[in-house]
Amino acid sequence: MKILVPVKRVVDYNVRIQVKSDNSGVNLDGVKMSVNPFDEIAVEEALRIKERGEAEEVIAVTIGDSAAQEQLRTVLAMGCDRAILVEAPSDLEPLAVAKTLKALVEKEDAQLVIAGKQAIDDDSGQVAQMLAALLSCAQATFASKIELAGDSAKVTREVDAGLETIEVDLPAVVSADLRLNEPRYVKLPDIMKAKRKPIDTLSLAELGVDGTNQLTVSNWSAPSAREPGIKVEDVAGLVGKLKEKGLL
Amino acid sequence: MTEERDVMEYDVVIVGAGPAGLATAIKLKQLSPDTSVCVLEKASMVGAHSVAGAAIEPGPLDELFPDWRDNPPPVCVDVSKDEFFFMTAKRSIKFPLNPPQMNNHGNYIVSLGAMCAWLGEKAEALEVEIYPGFAAVEALFDDQGAVMGVRVGDMGIDKDGKQKSGYTPGIDIHAKLTILSEGCRGSLSKQLIKHFELDSACDPQTYGIGFKELWQLPQGRVTPGLVQHMFGWPLDNMTYGGASVYHLDNDRVSIVFVVGLDYQDPNLMPFECFQQFKHHPMFEGFFEGGEIVSAGARAINEGGFQSMPKLEMPGAIMVGDAAGMLNMPKLKGIHTAMNSGILAATHYAENKSGEGYHQAFLASSTAKELHAVRNVRPGFRHGMLMGLINAGFETVTGGRTPWTLANHADHSELQKLASYVPPNREYVERTLAPRDRLASQYLAATEHDEDQPVHLKVADTTICSTQCLEEYNNPCTRFCPVGVYEMVEDEEQGGLRLQINASNCVHCKTCDIKDPYQIITWVPPEGGSGPNYQNL
The missing domain is CATH 3.50.50.60 (FAD/NAD(P)-binding domain)
Incomplete structure (x- = not known):
């Protein structure tokens, strides 16, 4: 069985996001980029499944410009067998991403897709669901546990009310939530070995996907800054302030 | 094992x-x-x-x-002009001539990162x-x-x-x-x-602690290529240091402030000196409305x-x-x-x-x-005026003086509270960001996994709550640029105890250098930890 894991190059979670002064986007100049943390969890899960002997190959795929090879090298160092870079604009919309992945799932004949539940840059959180719909296969989103058994998978999902366990037939798309696992540390010798692992490069056209965006982003802006707080001297001062604001 | x-x-x-x-x-x-x-x-x-x-x-x-000029580093601006100022709390006096070493003609302003x-x-x-x-x-x-x-x-x-x-x-x-x-x-x-x-x-070795902020300013305030050096206020005569303002392209400016770690005042807070400096009348209206892109701090060797x-x-x-x-x-x-x-x-x-x-x-x-240039820095040991006279002499003679002035270890220069009379620093009320060290630390995007051994090893913390508290009022709580060291109430034993907020650390090494008892040892935390500076 092959597992396909999509990974996305995103601004690192430690970076303080700054909107460009002309409001045309987010400032990426000199900014640290990383593998989307949920995708890292997805990679870890796929590797653990393979290490248990339940899968033969873990293929990582990213869609973006050539800089995203850096993130592919990271997941190759974690242990993925090979990687695919689909060259495309990095602002591709979720539907186009899902269509691209569908083409790859079919090309590779992957039985399981494990994706991060969302990317931390645009927070769309749509690709896994769309992909399952396009493939007409089962989906199990927000997974905190995955157990494979032959042609099916038992997946524990994180839902509002608690945990829900469902059984899905393979092929299936699973999206990884935060508590699924804790990704491994990458070992230095594995980074070196990862440099020699293959990365295939494909274009959207080769996969027959139209990458034209359906949406236009008109403006980017930072959340408005919070007004600084004030200190009041005593209870009377507090009551006075509350009255002033019409809250009492 | x-x-x-x-x-x-x-x-x-x-x-x-x-x-x-x-x-x-x-x-x-x-x-x-x-x-x-x-x-x-x-x-x-x-x-x-x-x-x-x-x-x-x-x-x-x-x-x-x-x-390399055909494909230069991402931040690289030709220096067009140098200026050199002496600052008092209210005024800035521009030198008609720049010291020859400060001539940056042919040099480039870059982001080292x-x-x-x-x-x-x-x-x-x-x-x-x-x-x-x-x-x-x-x-x-x-x-x-x-x-x-x-x-x-x-x-x-x-x-x-x-x-x-x-x-x-x-x-x-x-x-x-x-x-x-x-x-x-x-x-x-x-x-x-x-x-x-x-x-x-x-x-x-003798050191300094350097601070840097990269600002994105409203259009039209920056003169790309201009380099300004300042000394004087807010540092007193016996504290070595100064500031540099580098005007970059795209309405960016980087501001750097260095305090010599051979300072004597046990209550000095170098971070505060830096923040005060930005409020000098010379910069009135310069930073307002701007935004800090990134901020950091690092010790430098000056010996x-x-x-x-x-x-x-x-x-x-x-x-x-x-x-x-x-x-x-x-x-x-x-x-x-x-x-x-x-x-x-x-x-x-x-x-x-x-x-x-x-x-x-x-x-x-x-x-x-x-x-x-070996005699320039140690010449400032006896105050700024003596230092400048000596620096001028050394420059004119091209360092051919037959003597070499000695450097002293920074940690031994700190004076005890009982004997030190602090100067009037003429500090002003601050309005510009960052409000405090934690707000500044946030701009360094520092990350450490909290569940790892503390990487700032203090050999004997009882000294902190006894001898150091009495003699120096715990200078670590002030010289650290990001507030790693805090004295907090000791609920078990009464009095105060040292708390080390190791995850704030920006790896500047100042504590390892300036601690008067030399009981702090900085060791590397887990790889990949620490600040994530952006174009500093």
Whole structure:
């Protein structure tokens, strides 16, 4: 069985996001980029499944410009067998991403897709669901546990009310939530070995996907800054302030 | 407990991907492409821990890449004009002439972080193996006692020292030559200087703490290429230091403030001095409405020639600020650091060993440059006026004075509360960001896994709550640029106890230097931890 894991190059979670002064986007100049943390969890899960002997190959795929090879090298160092870079604009919309992945799932004949539940840059959180719909296969989103058994998978999902366990037939798309696992540390010798692992490069056209965006982003802006707080001297001062604001 | 560790072998292992280490690696590969070179870097990416002004002399870049100007580092602005000011609390007095060392004609304002990332790419293109996110934590010795490589830090140890589920032991890297390019007060360099007594014939090192903020300002305020240097307020006559304002392109300005760590006032807070400086009337309206892109702090070596330890030891050498190569009157150390790396690479390519590197360095133009200015910094020990007169004299004579003024260890310069009379600092009420050290630390994007051993080792914390509290009022709570050290109420025993907020640390090393009892030791945390500076 092959597992396909999509990974996305995103601004690192430690970076303080700054909107460009002309409001045309987010400032990426000199900014640290990383593998989307949920995708890292997805990679870890796929590797653990393979290490248990339940899968033969873990293929990582990213869609973006050539800089995203850096993130592919990271997941190759974690242990993925090979990687695919689909060259495309990095602002591709979720539907186009899902269509691209569908083409790859079919090309590779992957039985399981494990994706991060969302990317931390645009927070769309749509690709896994769309992909399952396009493939007409089962989906199990927000997974905190995955157990494979032959042609099916038992997946524990994180839902509002608690945990829900469902059984899905393979092929299936699973999206990884935060508590699924804790990704491994990458070992230095594995980074070196990862440099020699293959990365295939494909274009959207080769996969027959139209990458034209359906949406236009008109403006980017930072959340408005919070007004600084004030200190009041005593209870009377507090009551006075509350009255002033019409809250009492 | 002994365990099997993976071993990787290289010809040369370089500790630290700063300007010195990367220049070494690049030159080595240019001269000797078959030499295998590995560079370890504790930051999560190359350049993320690098902070500097910085106006650089392009000499070493010209040597490494004669056509570098066709494809310059991402932040690179020609210096168009220099200005030099003396500040009082209310006024700024511009010098009609600039000191000759401050003439930046032909130099470039860069972001050291961005330049290191750029150098890193060039090094990788030459097949240098760079591993960001991996910290060298100790030196390895062979049977003869020579350095034979370094050990990479373990990953996945919890705060009590126990192995977590993902525990991954660090590997050992063996190399024919280990090159330490850790920058100022490197933790491995410190161990090895002590082990091989490399500082037995030199003066103690003296340091400064440098702060930097990169601002994005509203349109039209910045004069690209302008470099302004200031000294005086808010520092008093007996505190060495000053500021530099570098005007970049795209409405960006970087502001740098340095306080000599030989300051005497136990209650001085260098961070506050920096923030006060931005409120000088000279900058009225300059920063308002702007936004800080990134902020950082780092200790720098100021001791110069006479504080430089022996640069070689069996199996290893030091390049750049690991040994301390700042040219103080020029306020520049990047070209000297890179030059020392280029020299080290040339030496290794010719001799296949580090032996004789120290002598080769002493014969180099970099050593001559540092020797000529050796008396400038120590001349400020008796106050600013004496320092300036001495600096003028040294400049006129070109450093040919027959004497060498001595440097003193910074930690011994702090005066006790009982005997120190603080000057009137004429501080003003601050309105500009950042509000305090924690707000500033947020702009450094520092990250440490909280569940790891505290990487600031305090040998005896009872001194903190007794002797130090009484004698100095815990200066660590003030000299740390990000508030790592706090004295909090001790609920069990009463009184105060030291609390170390290690995850705030920006790896500046000031505590390791200035603590008056020398009981703080900075060790590298888990690889990849620390600040994530953006274009500093």
